[in-house]
Amino acid sequence: MRTAILSRPQPMGRIIGAAILAVIAGFALLGPVLVPGDPFAQSLMKSLAGPDAAAPFGHDHLGRSLFHRLAYALRLSPLIALAAVATAASAGLVLGMLAALRGGWTERVLVILADALLALPGLLMVLIVLAIMPGTATGFWAGLSLVLWVEFFRLTRATARATLASPAVQAAKLLGFGWSYIFRTHLWPEIAPLMLTAAAFGTATAIMAIAALGFVSVGMRAPTPELGLMMVELLPYWREAPMALLTPVIATFALLLGLTLLAGGHKP
């Protein structure tokens, strides 16, 4: 906490981050509407060809439109990441509140479980879940949710414990207010900003994991347009078409930078 208080507030950073993400979301959602095209349609005549009207970012080694592949890739990873973060945040919030309210063995068991998960590398957990679950996208969702809930749980528990012990909550309890009122007026305003930061970091972590596993060929399978997969596919053609490789590289960097800036401050 000490470090978080000391670092200066950076509202500018958050605004820039939100702007970058808005541009990316606009491209991913509206791009294929403005320039219709198919991310899977191959045309070997156009292999590694430069931009044209139907493919504003040029073509990849199989002559597929990079514009459309990038737009679909920028829908896929963020969608999986957001689904995983939403699941993880709800689970973390519920379990964190449960631990703070019940205390005793409930809390002890949950904390031990969370601590143990913290010791295991997230990518490893995702890889194992991917091997168990049918379907790569659902596997990523389940694996990433399993990894990410710990952060939300720890935040909720720590904040709720401190707030529940405060005189304000005691007074509210003595006045006869119910738990839902106490949660809405006392706990949620404390937890919400921390959850937002954790959610932005969690989304970035999830997108990095999907791209990293795609890049080492154990994540999404071809021909799915995915950021890491696109990079590893285009890597052999770096000399012929550097821009083709740089397209997913720049997009990934911009996406992660936007999320990091939006999160603001340090990883708690």
Next chain:
Amino acid sequence: MNILLSRLVQAATVAVLVGAATFAMMRNLPGDAAWRIAAGRYGYDNVNAAAAEAVRSELGLGGHWFPAFLQWMGNLFRLDFGVSLVSGQPVIHEIAHQLGASLWLALAAVGLSLLIGPPLGIIAGLRPGGLFDRALLVVSTALKAVPQFLMALILILLLSVQLGWLPAAGYGQPRHFILPALALALGLAAVNARITRDAMASVAAQPFYAFAQWKGLSRTQVLWRHGLRNVSVPLLTYLGLQFVLLVEGVVVIESIVGWPGIGHALVHAVFARDVPMVQGTALLLGLGFVLVNALIDLLAARIDPRGVQ
């Protein structure tokens, strides 16, 4: 003592989680697990139905999952990891063989990150809000947004393909270390620098720090006598938490540059559904985290005897 006990509980829970996850993975393997294990033990040419049946009854693969699970966990806690389904070698030997390469890479990366990050963080923290501080903030934010695999890709394109200074992949010579270690170190250094900067700024704002200057010590003396030791505790604690980040990076980077380490082995084991290898490596990485953090707890208590929290 209390710290060590909680770390022990953490280690045991890690083992149970890894055991449960790999058991679930084993149960969900496509095809007949008994045939696979028998093939791993006796070689693919010597497997017959009788051998598979013997494995099935020995490991309880045919029956209800619960006794099989207990036996699986029993083997795990006796540190009997079994035999790799791919190479047929005992998992322990395979891991012992690969661990060294990974450890050297990880140590090189941490060492390099400590050479880059903390000195920059101290310079920035001594003048919070200054030009250097703001520049460092921008650079470290940008670096933090670059995942390790992307850093490796950028370095390979820049240093190997374009400039031809370093080999893009390979193992065995000191120059092979530079690229993967640098790819890991830059991300770690970005975080190290921020942690050090905040710790330094908070220490430099303390009354004892100002007093040390009033009594006539030079800036360097104050930094050495009163600054560094206080800065090192949060840095050390963070280093322990970064271990997971480092391990994830090692797993990915090793696969990219073909480093014959434990991460490379893990990715291949997952790819080949070699469950005993996955179990062994996962357990080693999880317990490694617990061990490193237990050591850091003890070290932090030694550096700052006032007691943490």
